[in-house]
Amino acid sequence: MNGSEFVPLSLVPMLTGIFVAVACALPGNFLVLRRQALIGDAISHVVLPGIVVAFLLTGVVSTWPMLLGAAGAAIIAVVAIEAVRRLGRIEAGAAMGVIFTAMFAGGVLLLEQSDTSSVHLDVEHALYGNLESLIWLDATGWSSLWDPVALAGVPVELPRMALTFVGVALFTVLFWRPLKISTFDEGFARTIGMRTDLLGLALVIVAAIAAVAAFDAVGSIIVIAMFICPPAAARLMTNRLEWQVAWSVLFAVIAAVLGYVLAGYGPLWLGLVDSVSAAGMIATVSGVILGLAALFGPHRLRGSAAPIG
Amino acid sequence: MTLTLATKDGLAAQDAARDKSPLAIRGMTVSYGQKPAVFSVDMTVEPAKMTAIIGPNGAGKSTLLKAALGIVKPLAGSTTVFGKPVARVRDRIAYVPQRASVDWDFPTRVIDVVLMGLYPQLGLLGRVRKSHRDAAQHCLERVGMEGFATRQIGQLSGGQQQRVFLARALAQDADLYLLDEPFAGVDAATEKAIIKVLKGLRDAGKTVVAVHHDLSTVPEYFDNVFLINTRRVAEGPVATTFTDMHLQDAYAGRLAGAQMDAIRAT
Numbered sequence: 001m002n003g004s005e006f007v008p009l010s011l012v013p014m015l016t017g018i019f020v021a022v023a024c025a026l027p028g029n030f031l032v033l034r035r036q037a038l039i040g041d042a043i044s045h046v047v048l049p050g051i052v053v054a055f056l057l058t059g060v061v062s063t064w065p066m067l068l069g070a071a072g073a074a075i076i077a078v079v080a081i082e083a084v085r086r087l088g089r090i091e092a093g094a095a096m097g098v099i100f101t102a103m104f105a106g107g108v109l110l111l112e113q114s115d116t117s118s119v120h121l122d123v124e125h126a127l128y129g130n131l132e133s134l135i136w137l138d139a140t141g142w143s144s145l146w147d148p149v150a151l152a153g154v155p156v157e158l159p160r161m162a163l164t165f166v167g168v169a170l171f172t173v174l175f176w177r178p179l180k181i182s183t184f185d186e187g188f189a190r191t192i193g194m195r196t197d198l199l200g201l202a203l204v205i206v207a208a209i210a211a212v213a214a215f216d217a218v219g220s221i222i223v224i225a226m227f228i229c230p231p232a233a234a235r236l237m238t239n240r241l242e243w244q245v246a247w248s249v250l251f252a253v254i255a256a257v258l259g260y261v262l263a264g265y266g267p268l269w270l271g272l273v274d275s276v277s278a279a280g281m282i283a284t285v286s287g288v289i290l291g292l293a294a295l296f297g298p299h300r301l302r303g304s305a306a307p308i309g
Numbered sequence: 310m311t312l313t314l315a316t317k318d319g320l321a322a323q324d325a326a327r328d329k330s331p332l333a334i335r336g337m338t339v340s341y342g343q344k345p346a347v348f349s350v351d352m353t354v355e356p357a358k359m360t361a362i363i364g365p366n367g368a369g370k371s372t373l374l375k376a377a378l379g380i381v382k383p384l385a386g387s388t389t390v391f392g393k394p395v396a397r398v399r400d401r402i403a404y405v406p407q408r409a410s411v412d413w414d415f416p417t418r419v420i421d422v423v424l425m426g427l428y429p430q431l432g433l434l435g436r437v438r439k440s441h442r443d444a445a446q447h448c449l450e451r452v453g454m455e456g457f458a459t460r461q462i463g464q465l466s467g468g469q470q471q472r473v474f475l476a477r478a479l480a481q482d483a484d485l486y487l488l489d490e491p492f493a494g495v496d497a498a499t500e501k502a503i504i505k506v507l508k509g510l511r512d513a514g515k516t517v518v519a520v521h522h523d524l525s526t527v528p529e530y531f532d533n534v535f536l537i538n539t540r541r542v543a544e545g546p547v548a549t550t551f552t553d554m555h556l557q558d559a560y561a562g563r564l565a566g567a568q569m570d571a572i573r574a575t
Contacts, residue, residue, distance in 0.1 A: 033415065177433060181425050184415045187380045188477075191404040192429055193396070239461035241416045 236297030
């Protein structure tokens with residue numbers, strides 16, 4: 001593939017996919033270890049009606065109203081969960097299940113009922129995103145990377161996801177020690193003065209920002225997959241958190257690149273004419289990586305299977 | 310005693326004792342649901358002694374420690390450590406949680422856990438220098454775990470895990486050591502190693518407070534006892550406080566005669 005074809009058509013979606021995958025995988029490592037991995041799932045369900053309402057009010061798909069809508073939906077979800085838990089006198093997990101699915105269903109219903117035909121906002125878009133449509137029309141080849149005029153035409157999703165990735169990475173590096181210590185031993189972390197409640201909240205908020213920012217470009221399937229699959233596969237490769245996070249980043253990048261390529265060319269190689277959803281294929285590849293790690297990862301046997309010394 | 314405390318001088322004397330105490334708890338009340346787990350408990354720990362917190366299951370022993378440290382939020386009550394609020398003297402406190410309270414599958418090595426004790430020195434981004442590693446390694450030696458520094462923590466036995474937790478507390482180089490059931494589910498060799506370290510700390514002028522469940526070892530291991538059964542039952546030196554009467558009070562008749570005999574025989 002030469003530059004004049006690759007740069008305009010594939011470079012931006014591939015890079016966007018990489019940024020999405022890594023931005024979700026980084027907080028995913030801690031969420032998985034804290035047994036909160038489904039929070040990513042929950043967030044992407046809950047924010048859908050907020051995003052749809054934001055769109056209905058403003059009439060355009062743009063970042064800030066969508067982020068605000070998502071945040072509003074998250075707050076409503078928290079309040080509603082608490083209300084169901086208290087009034088229904090049931091445990092928090094059950095209340096969450098009810099609210100998350102109800103809000104997601106509400107979001108889908110809103111989408112179906114409203115006129116969103118003029119823009120890329122529909123149920124399929126919400127699930128699979130629209131990675132393939134991020135075409136860089138102004139690019140003519142690799143040299144466009146140094147051409148300010150062409151760079152101005154880069155689809156907005158790429159810089160948005162790049163910025164999100166930088167924010168998530170900074171959070172992870174800066175708060176590495178508190179995150180590690182409080183994830184391992186919350187009680188101890190408090191006794192040395194860490195605000196573990198704020199830290200846990202910050203982690204969820206960072207994950208939510210990554211999920212909402214990724215939503216527009218790639219949909220919710222990939223977000224859910226990237227929060228869990230790369231970190232879970234990475235955990236099976238190593239017994240050190242530092243290496244686990246490094247592996248998860250590697251797996252996320254592999255899933256993004258390989259998934260994009262397979263979605264575009266895989267069906268052609270098989271003799272079929274159409275390509276398949278890139279986001280769906282990226283999620284699939286991450287699932288395959290997890291499966292391989294579960295079968296062949298060097299540290300898949302732990303706990304009771306480990307030698308007692 | 311109540312009478313003397315009611316006088317002005319008595320109250321002043323009580324306050325002075327509290328200000329000097331490494332751990333003074335006042336009116337601590339904690340509830341997880343309808344019933345209080347700890348109710349209006351006062352405690353004044355004597356400096357440079359080893360104090361056992363004893364009481365039946367569910368008596369609020371661990372909860373009292375957690376509430377004092379701010380790990381659980383009390384309904385009422387206050388805690389001072391060396392006469393100051395806990396938040397201002399955190400660097401003088403080392404807490405060893407119950408071993409079962411953490412996930413030992415966590416992907417990290419023994420030495421990394423010990424280095425967590427140095428976090429207050431290192432801060433968010435401070436570099437881990439050789440001096441820090443040497444300090445952590447020395448703490449592992451003190452608990453007899455020097456050969457395990459690079460082991461994954463999931464590969465340790467229960468006793469070894471407990472020693473790693475103790476090594477982390479040693480790395481904090483505190484003046485007050487609070488341990489939650491340090492002997493629960495550990496082998497005899499570990500129990501000996503731990504008690505040796507704790508007595509060493511006491512002899513160096515540090516204060517040790519441990520939630521303890523094995524009544525038969527109380528006289529051998531500890532200087533003072535604090536008996537609790539949701540409310541404070543008694544507090545003082547083992548010789549005068551660790552008595553049949555107080556034990557029956559604390560355990561509300563749940564101690565069988567045979568157990569009492571066993572304790573008396575020690």
